[in-house]
Amino acid sequence: MRFIKRTTYMHDIQLFRYRSTLVWYLLLGVVVLAAPLSMGAYGMSLLTLVGIYAIVALGLNLLTGFTGQISLGHAALFAVGAYTSAILTGTHGVSFWLALPAAGILAAIVGIFIGLPALRLKGLYLAIATMGLGFIVEEIIVHWSSMTGGVNGLAVSRPVLGAFEFSSDDSFYYLVVSILFIMTVIMKNLLRTPTGRAFVAIRDSDVAASSMGINLAAYKTIAFCISAFYAGIAGSLFAHFMYFIGPENFTFLISISFLVMIVVGGVGSVHGAVFGAIFITLLPEFISFTRGYLPEVIGKQVGLQEATYGLVLILFLRFEPMGLYGRWLKIKFYFEHFPFYKKDTFKRERKFYRTEH
Amino acid sequence: MRERQFFSVQNLSIRFGGIQALKDVSLEVKPGSIHALIGPNGAGKTTILNCISRVYKADGGTVVFKGEDVSRLKPHQVVSRGISRTFQNIELFSNMTVMDNILLGRHSKRQTSLLNDALFWGKSQRQEMQFRERVEEIIDFLDLQAYRNLPISRIPYGVQKNVELARALAAEPDLLLLDEPSSGLNVEETQDLAFWIEDIKEDFGITILLVEHDMRLVMDVCDAATAFNYGSVLAYGTPADVVKDPEVVKAYLGEEG
Ligand SMILES: Nc1ncnc2c1ncn2[C@@H]1O[C@H](COP(=O)(O)OP(=O)(O)OP(=O)(O)O)[C@@H](O)[C@H]1O
Ligand SMILES: [Mg+2]
Numbered sequence: 001m002r003f004i005k006r007t008t009y010m011h012d013i014q015l016f017r018y019r020s021t022l023v024w025y026l027l028l029g030v031v032v033l034a035a036p037l038s039m040g041a042y043g044m045s046l047l048t049l050v051g052i053y054a055i056v057a058l059g060l061n062l063l064t065g066f067t068g069q070i071s072l073g074h075a076a077l078f079a080v081g082a083y084t085s086a087i088l089t090g091t092h093g094v095s096f097w098l099a100l101p102a103a104g105i106l107a108a109i110v111g112i113f114i115g116l117p118a119l120r121l122k123g124l125y126l127a128i129a130t131m132g133l134g135f136i137v138e139e140i141i142v143h144w145s146s147m148t149g150g151v152n153g154l155a156v157s158r159p160v161l162g163a164f165e166f167s168s169d170d171s172f173y174y175l176v177v178s179i180l181f182i183m184t185v186i187m188k189n190l191l192r193t194p195t196g197r198a199f200v201a202i203r204d205s206d207v208a209a210s211s212m213g214i215n216l217a218a219y220k221t222i223a224f225c226i227s228a229f230y231a232g233i234a235g236s237l238f239a240h241f242m243y244f245i246g247p248e249n250f251t252f253l254i255s256i257s258f259l260v261m262i263v264v265g266g267v268g269s270v271h272g273a274v275f276g277a278i279f280i281t282l283l284p285e286f287i288s289f290t291r292g293y294l295p296e297v298i299g300k301q302v303g304l305q306e307a308t309y310g311l312v313l314i315l316f317l318r319f320e321p322m323g324l325y326g327r328w329l330k331i332k333f334y335f336e337h338f339p340f341y342k343k344d345t346f347k348r349e350r351k352f353y354r355t356e357h
Numbered sequence: 358m359r360e361r362q363f364f365s366v367q368n369l370s371i372r373f374g375g376i377q378a379l380k381d382v383s384l385e386v387k388p389g390s391i392h393a394l395i396g397p398n399g400a401g402k403t404t405i406l407n408c409i410s411r412v413y414k415a416d417g418g419t420v421v422f423k424g425e426d427v428s429r430l431k432p433h434q435v436v437s438r439g440i441s442r443t444f445q446n447i448e449l450f451s452n453m454t455v456m457d458n459i460l461l462g463r464h465s466k467r468q469t470s471l472l473n474d475a476l477f478w479g480k481s482q483r484q485e486m487q488f489r490e491r492v493e494e495i496i497d498f499l500d501l502q503a504y505r506n507l508p509i510s511r512i513p514y515g516v517q518k519n520v521e522l523a524r525a526l527a528a529e530p531d532l533l534l535l536d537e538p539s540s541g542l543n544v545e546e547t548q549d550l551a552f553w554i555e556d557i558k559e560d561f562g563i564t565i566l567l568v569e570h571d572m573r574l575v576m577d578v579c580d581a582a583t584a585f586n587y588g589s590v591l592a593y594g595t596p597a598d599v600v601k602d603p604e605v606v607k608a609y610l611g612e613e614g
Contacts, residue, residue: 013485189477193485194460194467196474197453201461204450211410211448212528213436213465222471268452 013192015185032177036170044169046285050277051176052237057261057273058187059230064259065268066196067223068203070127073114073134074258077228079141079250080107081235083148086156086245096159096240103236104229110137111228118220134255141247153246156239166240176237183230187270190226199223200268253306260309263316266323275324283308361424363388363564364532369408369418378404379588382418386532386581391558391565393575393596396585397608402568403445404588406534409566410435410442422532436465441525442534445568447517451509455501455520458509459492462527495523499553515546526557533557535567539574547574554578572600584608 036044056078063069081103088099117129141148148154158166159175166172190196198219201209210216239245257280265276287305298304320327364386371379378401386392394402407413409420411432420428427438441462450458466488473481496502499519504512509520518538525533538554539547555578557563569575575582575596582599584591592602599605 013482013489186475189475189481190471193469193474193477193481194464194488195471197457197461198464200453200457201450201464204452205448207412208444208448208450209461210432211412211436211442212461212524213433214461215431215433 015188015192033174036173041169044173046281048169048173048176048241050274050281051173051180052234052241053258053261053277053280054274055180055183055234055237056231056258057265057276058183058270059227059234060258061262061265061268061270061273062187062190062199062230063223063227065262065266065272066191066203067199067220069115069118069220069223070123070130070259071114071224071227072127072131072252072255072259073137074227074231075250075252075254076134076137077107077111077114077231078235078238078254078258079137080110080228081232082239082245082249083141083154083235084232085236086154086239087147089159089240090154090156097161100233100236104232107232107235108225108229111224111231112221114228115221115224118224119217131252131255134252138247138250138252141250149246151247153244154239155244156242158243159240172241176241179233179237183233184270191270195222253309256306256309260313262323263313264323266325267321269323269325271328272323272325275328279324283312362421364422364566365420366405366409367419367421369405369415369420371404371408371413371415377588379408379415379418382585382588382590384583384590384593386564386566388564389558389562390580391554391567391578393579393582394566394568394585395570395572395575395582395599395605396591397611400585400608401588402585403536406442406536406566406568409534410440436528436530439531440534441528441530441532443518443521443525443536443538445536445540447514447521449509449517449521449524454506454508455504455512455523456492456496456506458520459495459501459523459527460488462524463488463491465528491529492523492527495526498526498556499523500549515542518542522553526561526563530563533563533565535565535569537568537570539569539571547571550574551578572596576600 035047039047056074060071060074063071084103084106085096085099088094088102089096094102114130114133117133118126121129142150144150145152158172160166164171166175198209198214201212201214202216202219202223206216238249242249261276261280262272263276264279265274266272284305287308291300291304301307316323322329362385365384367383369379369382370377382401382405384392394405396402404413408415408418408428411428411430411434415428418428419426422438422440425438427435427440430438450461453461467484469481469484473479477485496505499522501516501519501523504516504520509517512520518541522535522538525535535554539550542550551574554565554567558565567579569579579596581594582596583593584599584602584605586604586608591604591608592599594602
């Protein structure tokens with residue numbers, strides 16, 4: 001058990017409440033920075049993808065995990081970011097360093113439209129509406145071929161900084177890691193200020209939230225905007241990392257995989273974003289690896305990946321709604337409280353006392 | 358010339374399908390007073406509070422607060438005018454801690470922009486400190502220290518009611534609306550509540566309009582009472598007079614008989 005004596009309010013607000021936490025994060029930082037030394041090219045490209053997906057997951061988690069608004073249109077926002085950056089740098093010769101924020105901002109604007117249904121719809125209906133808008137963007141990409149290259153896609157170049165080009169995978173990895181770091185700090189800041197609390201308030205009780213002075217429509221729109229901004233930034237990085245983008249990178253299945261990412265990682269947790277991103281990057285690798293070993297009927301199935309996503313979603317929602325991060329917390333709690341651990345500590349409590357009288 | 362009213366409701370009416378929940382309700386609350394709304398179940402007491410805080414849109418009538426007609430505001434604008442409330446069925450943010458719930462009570466005092474919050478620099482940091490300082494004062498006042506960092510789902514019902522009161526106080530209102538603050542509390546908790554309500558009036562100078570079934574509490578702490586039945590005002594006066602009013606007695610007996 002750990003008790004801390006708070007001496008200033010900063011204790012409650014600061015990012016690292018215990019010195020040991022800070023040490024762990026510094027250690028993690030060293031491992032992340034040293035990764036290229038021990039990993040091969042293939043490993044590094046997977047790690048870079050993890051970083052890119054983690055940015056998407058951070059944003060989607062803000063929307064779905066913290067604000068309680070589901071989106072099945074995030075692949076579209078990812079696409080808007082990717083194409084904005086690709087077209088600006090490719091066709092118009094704009095620098096990557098301007099195209100990157102532009103990708104985020106344009107995605108945020110599209111995010112407002114994807115979020116419009118949220119002002120009236122909830123739950124399943126919102127899911128369907130955002131899915132529809134996602135399909136619209138997908139269609140636009142395919143048919144507006146003068147701009148997007150249609151089904152042929154677009155070639156994208158790696159960014160340059162002065163004389164330096166991020167052409168090696170290691171250098172691009174460091175670029176992604178730095179941006180992920182900045183995006184994480186911004187997210188953490190939002191969550192410890194009135195903005196972030198307002199999002200969570202909307203998720204828990206909209207009547208109470210509006211009686212506290214929270215403008216529901218404005219905050220839901222802002223949540224979509226921020227979430228879309230994250231997806232757009234990640235999309236831009238994705239485009240420049242892959243050298244090439246096409247409509248097949250932004251299908252509905254990608255939206256689903258983003259959702260799987262936050263459910264698996266842990267809905268409503270910032271750490272979970274990274275766990276989820278690791279999972280979703282490794283899963284396709286794992287599936288294609290095991291295909292060969294599976295009986296032919298299963299191994300040769302076309303929808304194997306889709307089915308696996310579905311299965312994973314169902315299993316997590318049923319057995320571990322708090323995701324991998326929740327599991328990690330429980331393990332940590334178990335060791336911290338070792339002899340005294342009670343099995344029911346995390347059981348959800350039922351409430352019978354909500355009475356009317 | 359008439360003296361400017363602090364808070365008044367004029368001819369408020371609202372209908373739900375076949376039920377006329379409020380019919381031409383008028384009442385006035387004097388500044389610095391504790392005013393009770395009483396009446397049998399279904400009389401329309403909660404509906405009045407909901408119309409004032411704009412959870413419901415009244416069909417007709419006005420609500421005037423400090424000279425301003427507040428009956429056309431959006432629900433989220435009410436608190437910034439100086440009216441905050443609690444709910445009959447607790448409406449806390451159940452996945453957040455006690456601390457965060459009360460901090461949300463200060464949302465209407467927010468001065469920072471989104472960008473400022475994202476950077477958590479300067480004004481944003483100072484604001485967060487000020488918010489916490491104020492919240493700690495309220496936590497001390499309502500004896501919530503032991504629960505500060507617990508999530509709502511793990512604290513007892515009576516404490517949850519207290520947290521709701523704390524959250525409403527954090528908005529620093531001029532008028533506090535309480536919907537059955539004592540329901541579900543035991544005798545001891547109800548006594549604490551009576552003291553707190555009086556302190557809120559005396560020390561913070563906040564006017565209180567409360568719905569209450571516990572007549573002891575009404576008699577002990579309230580300066581005025583308005584009794585209702587079927588959406589209409591039956592009687593208005595000091596609590597002692599109102600409970601003796603023949604119409605009021607009949608309404609309560611009628612309910613039991
Ligand atoms: N949202 C609503 N839809 C339909 N009818 C409603 C609604 N809200 C209130 N009513 C009706 O209006 C009437 C007054 O309800 P209200 O909740 O104001 O009663 P109350 O005086 O607060 O009663 P209690 O003491 O039980 O809390 C009741 O007949 C109730 O059924
Ligand atoms: Mg009521």
